[in-house]
Amino acid sequence: MVCRLNMVTHQFVHDIFVEYSINWLARRENMFQERRNTIATLSAAAVVVSIGFASPVWAQQRVTIGTNQAGTFYNQIGGLMATLVQSKTGVQSTSRPFSGTSVYLPQLHRGEITFGINSALDSSNAYTGGGVYKQPLNHVRAALLVYRAPYGYFAKSSSGMKTIADLKGKKVIVTQRAIASFDKFNEAILATAGLTPADVSPVTVSGVVESVRSVTEDKVVAAPLLLGIPLLREADAAIPGGIRVLAFGPNDAKLDELRGITTMILKPAKPLVGVKEPTKVARFDVYLNTGSDISADTVYKVVKTVYENWGAMQKQMPPLRGVKPADLVPVRMSHPFHEGAVRYFREAGIWSDAHKAQQDALLAQMTK
Structure with missing residues (x-):
């Protein structure tokens, strides 16, 4: 009802403007103001009626x-x-x-x-x-x-890297501004191989899409991502030789400090591109x-x-x-x-x- 009243209001004003001159409109401004007030009152009443008759079990519209x-x-x-x-x-x-x-x-x-x-x-x-x-x-x-969700770092297969330890001294995404809490998560993954952000060349990006693009365009050698998602499958298909998911190191102490996160062994499967062999990665609750x-x-x-x-x-x-x-x-x-x-x-x-x-x-x- 509200939408219908608003549509009538806009059409009415438009028709009057076309038919008469600006001077005519100016002389009758008070008349229009009264009509707008009336419509606003009717609109408010419609909202009250709508709320009043909403289902008490399912009120969300x-x-x-x-x-x-x-x-x-x-x-x-x-x-x-x-x-x-x-x-x-x-x-x-x-x-x-x-x-x-x-x-x-x-x-x-x-x-x-x-x-x-x-x-x-x-x-x-x-x-x-x-x-x-x-x-x-x-x-x-x-x-x-x-x-x-399985989660870990991936790189181009052609890079020759297979584990997190191979990231030492290389340009790696550590921070994704749009997923701010994952900074510590990514640092904990590096720590499984005894690395800190100081042991790599840390890079900050906006989010998931830029992470994938940064690897495909060779701006970084590796990025962290939820594994098996369509975006990663697209990257695997576009990159000659595909991608590889990097295996974690043995030290899980930093990961154990984070709520809702465990490690798992991910086995090769069709949707899980980049998993060439049973590979240790993280898993987090969503x-x-x-x-x-x-x-x-x-x-x-x-x-x-x-x-x-x-x-x-x-x-x-x-x-x-x-x-x-x-x-x-x-x-x-x-x-x-x-x-x-x-x-x-x-x-x-x-x-x-x-x-x-x-x-x-x-x-x-x-x-x-």
Whole structure:
């Protein structure tokens, strides 16, 4: 109704302007002001009526999911979830790409977007005000764990490099401004081979897309990236000889200090370009996040929709098949879950005393 009234208003003003002279309009300015005031009043009334008749269970009129740039795995997950939520609930839902996850975490905190996809590390740092976050973004909440992502450094196969130790003295991307919390992550990866940023020539780029381009254009020899994503597969196809994922060294101490991060042995598989042999890399938890100011009903409905259709999502996106339904609600959480998510978990019988203890401890951090 609001949109229809606005369209009528613009058409009316346009028709009057064409038909009469500027002087005529000037003499009747008061008349138009009265009409504009009347329309504004009607518009406000329409909003009140719309809110008054909204469903008490599903009041959210639009769901927006923040993601990384197009071509990234986060963007694919966000798009798939938006399609699922819209098809199952009828609520308009869309994914919105940003230059990086650190860009939209503050928007989640302020309730400016409904959901966003973030790593456990970035989420934990944002919630507590750690790392690059100078103030706690303590309204950030988890909705679901959605993926455990393999991550590591890649280089051109033609470079001859095979391990992280081979990066010593070379130009390497360490900082991605749009994924600010990953500085420490990348430094911890270097540390597995006994290296520090001082042992390489560290380079800063804007984000994921520039990281890939920097390797393909020989501006750097290696860059860190989520492995198996379409962007990396495109790079592998474009580079003569393809790419190679570099194996970590034996020292995991720095990685163990980071929340939501473990190591794994990645085996060669078709989507995992650059993995030439069983290769030690990192793995980090990825969450669908929201903000504490988003209504519990909205979060409940989205979590219920995703959880109950997880099998269908796995069929459409094979990398998700490694995440079992039980994994979607980890006990060792990096930041607290939203009350709407907890409500669904309790109803589904998947919220334990151990979950509650972790939740209470994380919430208590913000009351000290």
